[in-house]
Amino acid sequence: MWHELVLNGVGGTTIAEAKATLSYAEVLAWVAYRDKHGSLDRGRRLELSTALIAVQVNRSGGGKAELYDFMPHHVRPSADLEQAMKEWS
Incomplete structure (x- = not known):
């Protein structure tokens, strides 16, 4: 911090x-x-704003992209236990 x-x-x-x-x-x-x-860093704030717009454009065109797909400098949160078990099966 x-x-x-x-x-x-x-x-x-x-x-x-x-x-x-x-x-x-x-x-x-x-x-x-x-x-x-969120972060105090202007670059990260800009990245988030851009990613939000990109997700909206992607979804309006029928895409299935997630927010973190458009945020290369952000660590994707780890899946919870239930999600991990579903993906593992």
């Missing part, structure tokens, strides 16, 4: 500076913001 804050200009130019500058409450507020709105 500290890396992401510093890389996006929050709290200072180094992790040590950010730790010294930000209060515990501010860090918790940034964590809550990130959990609610």
